[in-house]
Amino acid sequence: MSKVKYYYDSETLSYKRIERKKRTTFKYAAMFLLASALFAFLFVFIAGQYVESPKEKALKRELQNMQLQFNILNKKMDEAEAVLADVADRDNNLYRVYFEANPIPEEQRKAGFGGVNRYKDLEGFDNSKLIIQSSKRLDILQKEIVVQSKSLDDIAKLAAEKEKLLAAIPAIQPVSNKELSRISSGYGVRTDPFTKAKKMHLGMDFAAPRGTPIYATGDGVVIRADSRSSGYGKHIRIDHGFGYETLYGHMYKFSVRRNQRVKRGDLIGFVGSSGRSDGPHVHYEVFKDGRRINPINFYYGSLTAEEYNKMIQQASLENQSLD
Numbered sequence: 001m002s003k004v005k006y007y008y009d010s011e012t013l014s015y016k017r018i019e020r021k022k023r024t025t026f027k028y029a030a031m032f033l034l035a036s037a038l039f040a041f042l043f044v045f046i047a048g049q050y051v052e053s054p055k056e057k058a059l060k061r062e063l064q065n066m067q068l069q070f071n072i073l074n075k076k077m078d079e080a081e082a083v084l085a086d087v088a089d090r091d092n093n094l095y096r097v098y099f100e101a102n103p104i105p106e107e108q109r110k111a112g113f114g115g116v117n118r119y120k121d122l123e124g125f126d127n128s129k130l131i132i133q134s135s136k137r138l139d140i141l142q143k144e145i146v147v148q149s150k151s152l153d154d155i156a157k158l159a160a161e162k163e164k165l166l167a168a169i170p171a172i173q174p175v176s177n178k179e180l181s182r183i184s185s186g187y188g189v190r191t192d193p194f195t196k197a198k199k200m201h202l203g204m205d206f207a208a209p210r211g212t213p214i215y216a217t218g219d220g221v222v223i224r225a226d227s228r229s230s231g232y233g234k235h236i237r238i239d240h241g242f243g244y245e246t247l248y249g250h251m252y253k254f255s256v257r258r259n260q261r262v263k264r265g266d267l268i269g270f271v272g273s274s275g276r277s278d279g280p281h282v283h284y285e286v287f288k289d290g291r292r293i294n295p296i297n298f299y300y301g302s303l304t305a306e307e308y309n310k311m312i313q314q315a316s317l318e319n320q321s322l323d
């Protein structure tokens, strides 16, 4: 209950009660409320700087956890980068070398993302730097993986081709010749059996009894099986692809036809002495890109190093060829 206040009125010579105006009361009340609100606000504001609410505490913990997780993520990216670098290194220095492909330059492997800023949405926060850097690393890692994966696709294709190439190129002797006893003349200048003049012998002669089986020396397609070529008599030509062809001359009989597909080791005919020949043998030639080359380099599929040396000795004798 508020005190009742009086004042002395000198005109009426009596005490009169002080009547507070309602408006004034209202003004005081409003000011009081305003002051209280201001004070409360200030209090909360100042206290808020030093005292954390439970929600803030939770958020702070979450943020710390997030930062920790980001750091762990970055450590994992370190490892992934190291593994990928190792794979890329092996790819460049082993696989691509083995399959005769050019190494992928470092700039191409590590190419970043030029032009637009891809990380604009991530800017302007306390942890922007951490998040942007992590995103960048992951993006680059992803791109490197794509480059690496494409390279391995190339390698897989090259490997398949290489397998075909290895099956195609001539790699055995055209007649069974384990003791190498049938090589009678090699590639090079030899004495012509008919004119006795020195001349270039562009193949290898394997002497063998008439009817001895002759085998395809690599996978390919028979492109000729006829005797319409002077000197070779009945002969077969096989196209192996990759620029390789082989020729088998002076045959007695064919066992394949033109356009027939053959595998290495398939029987293609029999030894004879048809055409310009001094006795039963197979005259064997190897072509690379249309040029005759020394067949001595194309028997590695069936010979040991020792046998190979013996063959070189035998084939390099400057004897008389059988033609």
Ligand SMILES: [Zn+2]
Pocket (backbone or CB within 6 Å): 201, 203, 204, 205, 282, 283, 284, 321, 322, 323
């Ligand atoms: Zn010959």
